[in-house]
Amino acid sequence: MTTATATPTRISRITPASALLFLRDYAVLVLLGIILLVLAIATPSFFTFANIVNILNQNAPLAIIAVAGTFVIISGSFDLSTAAIYAVCSVAAAWVAVASGSVVLALLMPPVIGMLLGAFNGFSVTVLRVHSFLATLASSLIFKAIAVLITGGALISVPLDGFSELGRGRIGGVFYSVIILFIFIAVMWFVLNGTVYGRHVFAVGGNQDAAQLSGVSVDRIKVAVFAVSGLAAGIAASIGVSRIASGQPQAGEGLELAAIAAIILGGTSINGGMGAVWRSVAGVFLIALIGNGFDILGFNPQLKNLVTGVIILAAVALAAVGVKRR
Amino acid sequence: MHILSKNGRRVAVVAIAALGVSSLAACSSPSGSNGSAESDGTYSIAVLLASSQNGYNQAVAEGVQKAADSLDGKFDITVLDGGFNADTQLSQMETAGVGEKYDGIVVVPFDGPALAAAFPLANGIPVTTALNPIGPDIEEMEPQVEGVVATVAVPAGEAAAKQAEGVVEYCADIDPCKVALLVGQLNAPLDVTREAAYRKVLEPEANIEIVATVEGNYDPDLSSTAISNVLQANPDINVVLSNADQQTEGAQIALEDAGIDPSTVYLTGGGGTSKSIQNVRDGVWKADYINFPVSMGKAAMEQLYNALTGGDVTSFVNADEVGEVDPYATKETLDETPDYTGEWVG
Numbered sequence: 278m279t280t281a282t283a284t285p286t287r288i289s290r291i292t293p294a295s296a297l298l299f300l301r302d303y304a305v306l307v308l309l310g311i312i313l314l315v316l317a318i319a320t321p322s323f324f325t326f327a328n329i330v331n332i333l334n335q336n337a338p339l340a341i342i343a344v345a346g347t348f349v350i351i352s353g354s355f356d357l358s359t360a361a362i363y364a365v366c367s368v369a370a371a372w373v374a375v376a377s378g379s380v381v382l383a384l385l386m387p388p389v390i391g392m393l394l395g396a397f398n399g400f401s402v403t404v405l406r407v408h409s410f411l412a413t414l415a416s417s418l419i420f421k422a423i424a425v426l427i428t429g430g431a432l433i434s435v436p437l438d439g440f441s442e443l444g445r446g447r448i449g450g451v452f453y454s455v456i457i458l459f460i461f462i463a464v465m466w467f468v469l470n471g472t473v474y475g476r477h478v479f480a481v482g483g484n485q486d487a488a489q490l491s492g493v494s495v496d497r498i499k500v501a502v503f504a505v506s507g508l509a510a511g512i513a514a515s516i517g518v519s520r521i522a523s524g525q526p527q528a529g530e531g532l533e534l535a536a537i538a539a540i541i542l543g544g545t546s547i548n549g550g551m552g553a554v555w556r557s558v559a560g561v562f563l564i565a566l567i568g569n570g571f572d573i574l575g576f577n578p579q580l581k582n583l584v585t586g587v588i589i590l591a592a593v594a595l596a597a598v599g600v601k602r603r
Numbered sequence: 604m605h606i607l608s609k610n611g612r613r614v615a616v617v618a619i620a621a622l623g624v625s626s627l628a629a630c631s632s633p634s635g636s637n638g639s640a641e642s643d644g645t646y647s648i649a650v651l652l653a654s655s656q657n658g659y660n661q662a663v664a665e666g667v668q669k670a671a672d673s674l675d676g677k678f679d680i681t682v683l684d685g686g687f688n689a690d691t692q693l694s695q696m697e698t699a700g701v702g703e704k705y706d707g708i709v710v711v712p713f714d715g716p717a718l719a720a721a722f723p724l725a726n727g728i729p730v731t732t733a734l735n736p737i738g739p740d741i742e743e744m745e746p747q748v749e750g751v752v753a754t755v756a757v758p759a760g761e762a763a764a765k766q767a768e769g770v771v772e773y774c775a776d777i778d779p780c781k782v783a784l785l786v787g788q789l790n791a792p793l794d795v796t797r798e799a800a801y802r803k804v805l806e807p808e809a810n811i812e813i814v815a816t817v818e819g820n821y822d823p824d825l826s827s828t829a830i831s832n833v834l835q836a837n838p839d840i841n842v843v844l845s846n847a848d849q850q851t852e853g854a855q856i857a858l859e860d861a862g863i864d865p866s867t868v869y870l871t872g873g874g875g876t877s878k879s880i881q882n883v884r885d886g887v888w889k890a891d892y893i894n895f896p897v898s899m900g901k902a903a904m905e906q907l908y909n910a911l912t913g914g915d916v917t918s919f920v921n922a923d924e925v926g927e928v929d930p931y932a933t934k935e936t937l938d939e940t941p942d943y944t945g946e947w948v949g
Contacts, residue, residue: 320836322835322836323835325835327835327861328832331831331832331835334860335827335828335831425656429661430654430655430657430658430661431658431661431948431949432658432948432949434878434948434949445856445859445860517824520824520827520856521823521824521827521852521853521856523823523852523949526656527656527822530822568828568832569832569835572815572817572829572832572833572835572836573832573833573835573836574836575816575836577816578789578816578818579789579790581818
């Protein structure tokens with residue numbers, strides 16, 4: 278009897294409104310599932326261990342930047358300088374590697390440099406009171422110029438043995454970069470959801486004045502999110518520069534916008550106060566799967582941007598419809 | 604749903620304005636000497652680079668300077684940075700084309716068809732172009748607009764066809780011979796021309812199968828990603844035909860990551876960087892289409908000098924013929940010039 282009464286109750290709960298609400302919250306997962314299904318049916322090459330590891334490896338730097346960028350956007354700010362920080366860190370690592378001959382020093386330096394540059398952004402936003410959009414736009418020009426000055430515009434090849442190990446080495450068939458990505462996701466997920474700091478990030482993005490009145494050190498939180506964003510760009514740069522064994526000032530071009538697109542596509546609110554690490558990871562891999570599918574299936578690459586754009590629009594529209602109906 | 608709040612929109616407007624101001628600043632001509640050949644015997648030359656932060660463009664500028672140092676005359680060279688932006692370079696050309704600041708211009712066009720809008724220049728000074736022609740037809744090397752006196756370049760389609768002929772030769776005894784095309788940007792006219800030329804040569808060959816066409820965007824990382832994806836569906840690939848060395852480096856990384864010895868695949872690129880020439884010498888790559896950016900810059904400057912001094916101007920200088928070696932390089936051709944290391948690093 279209990280079963281008989283419970284079943285119709287469940288069915289009655291699936292209403293158009295609740296479906297839209299579900300879509301609003303999980304549009305990125307729905308689209309991710311659809312694309313996974315289509316690719317799995319379309320080509321046997323897709324659901325292979327090698328291809329999955331391949332996709333994770335290729336997108337590890339972007340995913341790392343997007344995960345940290347989630348903190349920035351939840352806190353109500355933007356970071357348009359991540360690509361420039363990536364470039365500076367890449368050329369600095371290559372330069373140090375060639376100059377010192379130390380692979381370890383060269384690859385440990387980018388996260389430190391990235392964190393310092395990120396903190397610089399944080400101070401610009403909090404001390405100079407410049408909006409993050411403008412502050413990071415301006416700092417990206419400065420950082421990019423530094424990258425060009427270090428290299429003179431040319432690329433720096435690194436012929437050292439072992440330099441490529443971080444970006445191309447594997448353990449048990451899995452790239453080190455993928456392991457770093459998973460650790461980074463786990464740490465950042467914990468920080469955002471399991472610590473006071475994480476709650477303060479949400480509070481600052483949700484209502485800065487209320488957070489300030491509640492005793493949250495808004496400026497300190499903001500400096501910290503930018504420092505973390507810079508740190509992530511530095512880690513991504515270590516992986517990237519190691520992978521291609523050369524540093525170039527053009528490295529990472531477009532990464533900042535790709536990361537922001539993935540974060541928003543995942544469902545993190547561009548207005549701050551709402552979001553999740555897993556959403557950004559899903560956003561990154563939704564875009565990545567489109568590219569992977571095009572290359573594997575041999576589709577016309579000129580259509581790739583069109584399809585990517587339509588899917589991003591669809592995801593954002595699904596979320597918007599859910600909001601309106603609610 | 605508002606993507607940006609009211610405050611955010613305000614900030615965005617200010618940011619766009621700031622970008623506009625920075626673009627205008629980039630477009631404005633730099634201050635400098637106002638010398639001319641008539642007043643003090645010094646020729647004031649503007650070198651308009653597609654980007655001054657790019658190794659290839661820097662090599663062209665180096666060639667211009669070398670020619671200036673060797674020619675009979677005094678030259679005041681000013682390098683302008685186009686920032687890989689067609690509008691910026693067009694503005695620079697228009698600015699240089701008015702007044703008496705410059706006596707002549709050497710340009711590496713970012714977008715040759717778009718740059719044609721600046722011609723004829725108001726002051727009528729001669730212009731030589733390197734790498735790409737200026738005008739609507741990107742395959743026409745003879746000057747197409749009034750004011751351009753010489754072009755130092757190679758038709759993109761012609762060079763691409765020769766690269767593809769090397770693939771046909773390699774594939775002669777392989778059936779099927781699986782080829783991946785790794786092209787720069789398929790929204791750029793020059794790269795579209797190259798891809799069409801590749802297909803025109805490869806498609807009639809019954810044993811050759813083009814299994815994928817992917818974009819490398821002149822970036823080793825993006826190229827590595829694209830070829831890694833291609834290898835998932837085609838692990839037995841025979842050829843990666845690329846128009847740029849940076850892309851071929853990415854393809855090499857993808858092959859190595861997939862556990863494939865790159866020397867077992869026909870890898871070829873374009874550019875002639877020192878590293879790629881070494882790769883061909885070592886047998887890691889099978890071929891490379893070598894460019895000679897320093898020699899191209901020298902040739903462009905020499906023709907400009909001829910125009911300025913009333914000498915004979917060669918309106919089309921074949922860029923394949925200005926270097927020291929055969930541009931369609933293989934290990935065998937490079938073995939004939941063991942000391943050659945290329946004209947630019949990358």
